[in-house]
Amino acid sequence: MAGPAAGTVAAGQDITVRVPATSANLGPGFDSLGLAVGLYDTVRVRTSGGPGTAVRITGEGAGTLPTDDTHLVVRTIRNTVESAGFSAPGLRLDAENVIPHGRGLGSSASAIVSGVLAGNALLPPEHRLDAAALLDLCSRLEGHPDNVAPALAGGLAVSWEEGGTFRSVTSPVHADIIPVAAVPASELSTESARGLLPAQVPHPAAAANAGRAALLIHALASDPALLLPGTVDFLHQGYRAGAMRPSAELMGHLRSRGLAAVISGAGPTVMALANGPEQARQAEQLIAEYLSAAGTAQLWRVLRLSVDRDGARVEEHQRY
Structure with missing residues (x-):
């Protein structure tokens, strides 16, 4: 059988990508720390070689997200293959979305990682990017690496930019740590949250934050008993509190009861990093009692999660 036309990815490919949710910042690790958690979006991509694009969405975003070439995963796939000098006509995408949007x-990092990994897998092997290049591309498309790095590699990712290139390493996560997420019904865009941050912060705040970020990495890896002081933040959560007052107040309540609660990413989800099953149960109970007293329990979901240690996974099926 003749191969595909030069510059066009082969028709008949069938690829599935599963990507975990992530919680960035974790308090003091602003734009540099991210944790992969056990909540997954899955996309299946097939190449027909024919005209048009077909997108089917189930779960989060069904009925509201676009189902044509403007879908973020489709755009990212095309961006990835085109950057290698190829085109990808006739894409068929099935997206099973579980990760809440805007929370x-x-x-969005999951969608970008899904698209980049799927697009990369569609390319001939000699044209595929290695792990470092995949991280850099995903970070550039997302704008920063704090979510895409743990989504790619799993676990706790420590990320930075050096010489115009985004880099990341993984750090161990203690087996006792259990993330408990309180997810509100309302959304908050990352752009809106970032707009609330000042251009400068006092030097003492920056110095204090550096110390807490270092302590947090130690607590996550070796001593979960230090998670509460390790998650103290001086850079962003206070400035954003007014845009997500219920989340900020819930976080404060949990912290006052000894739980290492933070705003997940740009919010408004509250993430408690529990030290073992008993503290996870305590977190669930305290959240339920607090929301019930406030009369807002029906507006939140409480999820006991796991730390994902594997990161994104790509499965190439037999060609159809």
């Missing part, structure tokens, strides 16, 4: 759990 600070990395839904």
